[in-house]
Amino acid sequence: MPVLSQIFIHPIKSTRALPLTQARVEPMGLEHDRRWMLIRPDGSFITGRESPSLVRVSAVPTEGGLQLAAPGVPELRVQAPPADAPRQEVTIWSDRCSAARVGEAADRWFSQYLGEPVALVYVDARMERPVDPKYAGPEDRVGFPDGFPLLLLSRASLEALNARLPQPVTVEHFRPNLVVEDCEPFAEDGWKRLRVGSVELEVVKPCARCVFTTVDPQTGEKAKNGEPLRTLTEFRRMNGKVMFGQNVLVRRPGMIRVGDPITW
Template identity: 65%
Template sequence: MPTLSSLSIYPLKSCAELPLTHATVEPLGLQHDRRWMAVRSDGTCMTGRELPGFVHLRAVPVPEGLHLSAPGMPELVVPVPPADAPRLDVNVWNDICSAARAGDDADRWLSTYLREPARLVYVDARMQRPVDPKHAAPEDRVGFADAYPLLLISEASLADLNTRLPQPVEMNRFRPNLVVSGCEPFAEDRWKRLRIGEVELTLVKPCARCAFINVDTRTARPDSAQQPLRTLATYRNRDNKVMFGQNVIARRTGVLRVGDPVEVLEEV
């Protein structure tokens, strides 16, 4: 039986991976995952696609809010915005939603590190961002993840890719929440419903990849040969999109733990 081999969150969109041994699954995905985001003054999201330095920005949830650290920067704790915090309409890949602003201190910190004006916003209870209704139920919601609450990839799929690359890459290039071991390469393409511990998940569609996966998380620089996206495009191209991993929605929430067995309830 496949096994859940790792869990990760990215509390601020595009930030460094934060591995966990256990995590609570909520309707929006793993607790604390992508609940914060940097935006420009017009509300458009800022990501590691155009600002690779994001991958060296470490964001850690703390009881007060979010602890930020990055090379050359003082550490900062950002409180969770209060219910009456100022709001900003933000744009996440053409989804417009109203988010809570984190405040001037956080904005200055981010602007200094990213070297361009930035604002920090938060997914609060008032923010509503529906998941694409073509692949979800009307009530499904997502935070600041690209499109879906969770992303799953198998270790075997990465191993298959690495046999084709000039230099192997690590799983954190692909920013999954859930990594599964003990299955064949791309077995996740066939899975439709899973049970992991007390959690039930639906795999709704393959994940289309972009140039962000070419950013080396050790150097915070894009790969000059456009790898691994270039190689993936030679054998994982579907409808002119490069697919790697599966987008996932939770149908029963609960706690996940590394080492949990992964039961395949239904395949396509």
């Protein structure tokens, strides 16, 4: 029987993965996952695709905020903005929504680290970002992931990929929230409705992969040989896109824990 073997959150979009042994699953995904994001002055979102050094930033949830650490800058603690915080229109791919500004201290910290003017924004109770209606219902919402509340990947699929690569990569290259063991490679391609403990999930579409997969999650350096994206392109191309892992919606929230069985 498949089991949940790893849980990850990324509190700020594109920052270092934080492994957990248990997590609260909310309608928008795992608690604290991608609820913060960096933007440029025009409101466009910033990711590790164009700013790979973001993966070296550690963002650890604290009571009401985050503890930040990164190479070459002092640590900083930031608090979630209050209800009356200034707001900013932000763009995430084709979506536009209104997010809360976190504050000048966080903006200065990240601007110094990245070497360009940026701002930190937050998913507050007023932000509304629907999931793509082609795959979700009108009530489904998402924070700052690329498009869906959760990303799932099986360990067997990663091993099948690594068997084709000149050097293996880690699961963190693909930034999943949920990693499943004890199933066949790419079994997740056929999954539809899942139960993890008391939580119910709906698998809605494969995840299209990009150049971010070539960024080393520890060093922030891009692989000169284009791996693992180059090899994925050879055997995981579907409808003109490279697919690896599955995008998931939450149908019943609750707690999940490493070791929970995956049932249908």
